[in-house]
């Protein structure tokens with residue numbers, strides 16, 4: 001309850017960067033983490049973890065030797081994320097558009113993004129997608145949710161294959177892009 005209230009407070013304070021009024025529902029989170037493997041260690045980047053609802057689900061699901069790096073720019077959320085005690089998690093207080101400052105080309109297996117893409121300036125959004133594509137290996141996968149399909153075409157410009165699923169069990173209902181490098 002406390003986390004939900006923190007999310008709403010931050011959403012009101014910084015709606016343009018938060019881009020939602022409530023954190024993701026359990027149904028949406030389940031769909032986002034479903035593709036992550038539990039049986040082998042992988043390198044995961046999370047973009048826009050916010051209050052950590054998706055972060056926790058990722059950590060609950062993945063292999064004990066997987067590594068999760070989260071990029072978040074909101075100071076209140078960064079403080080909340082510091083409360084997640086898990087040696088597999090590193091929280092970077094920097095924008096997603098600096099991804100390749102931290103990862104060499106082809107070293108990331110999965111990117112899971114909750115970024116409010118429709119509210120991010122076009123050039124920054126292009127930089128984030130380009131850097132994600134560079135950081136992901138040839139078998140890399142990118143997952144992103146959005147409340148309408150306005151960036152479907154853009155996703156297709158950056159990834160070899162893009163499919164879309166939908167969940168009504170979220171406020172608002174959400175589409176999930178599953179993007180594949182190969």
Ligand SMILES: C[S@@+](CC[C@H](N)C(=O)[O-])C[C@H]1O[C@@H](n2cnc3c(N)ncnc32)[C@H](O)[C@@H]1O
Nearest residue numbers: 020023024048049050071072073074095096114
């Ligand atoms: C819709 S919230 C997602 C929170 C949570 N992951 C969820 O699904 O409920 C979007 C988050 O992206 C963060 N954000 C926005 N622009 C960002 C950027 N350029 N780099 C990293 N994080 C960013 C916001 O601060 C916010 O925490």
